[in-house]
Amino acid sequence: MREPEVASLMTREVVKIRIGTPFKEIAAVLTDGAFSAVPVVDTDDRPIGVVSEADLLPKEEYRGGTEPGPSAFARRETKQRWRQAHGVTAADVMTTPVTTIGPDEPASAAAHKLAVEGVRRLFVVDTDGRLVGVLSRRDLLKVFLRSDEDLRRTVVHEVLQRTLWVEPTAVEVEVVDGVVTLRGNVERRSEADIAYRLTLAVPGVVDVHNHLSHGWDDTDTSYRIG
Missing domain, CATH: 3.10.580.10 (CBS-domain)
Structure with missing residues (x-):
């Protein structure tokens, strides 16, 4: 992007x-x-x-x-x-x-x-x-005059699909007055964090509410393979 x-x-x-x-x-x-x-x-x-x-x-x-x-x-x-x-x-x-x-x-x-x-x-x-x-x-x-629908398309196609390879049905994207809300489930916690940061960086986005859940917490450094 x-x-x-x-x-x-x-x-x-x-x-x-x-x-x-x-x-x-x-x-x-x-x-x-x-x-x-x-x-x-x-x-x-x-x-x-x-x-x-x-x-x-x-x-x-x-x-x-x-x-x-x-x-x-x-x-x-x-x-x-x-x-x-x-x-x-x-x-x-x-x-x-x-x-x-x-x-x-x-x-x-x-x-x-x-x-x-x-x-x-x-x-x-x-x-x-x-x-x-x-x-x-x-x-x-x-940049803040972009429509909510235009912002939603960018988040779905550029952030979720093209960058993170997330299935379209896995995450719901809602945009109201430039504020993006992400809901759904991703495989790893790092994916949820990256989705939040990349969405916030989309030109025209005012704020991001990240409600993504995740399965594996790949950021937990306390986990060790014994």
Whole structure:
């Protein structure tokens, strides 16, 4: 079972701007398109920065630089907002560096990078570093839109039959709101444990209730052949 790759979840039609794009045009792009951010690319379509709504707000916070600026002891983020308040183009207000990922990376790697980097989106680049898509947190949630019946078929065919070679009549699989319940009997305890772990790893599964019984406990290390 392969989990979804970034390419299957990302948004391919990406609105982008250049470093010389004027401040007012950036504001229009964000508001008209209902975007929270827009990538800044160079002449080869390689992402070099990103401008978010938060990057434009210092212009209002400091009234375009007319309000008193931060002290010399202010935090770096505060000084950055002050500089952005004076910005007139994307080059002045964009945030760098850009967090990127490849289109062939698994969804789990993307989710991990989003969490570790503390960003809301990843810019998807090809092997030449050119922008080919954007993957947001919302895009990753698409894996949970699979129907219960689709999930049930995957568990039955991929986990039980193809991987564990379990007879279809031996285990009952029920899926409600993405939660899978396994009932039935398998030969060994290890099979029940593996069935649980593999089912939980199926993309789109929310949780697994494992009610499988087993015959031989092959995980009992106290058993010895005398």
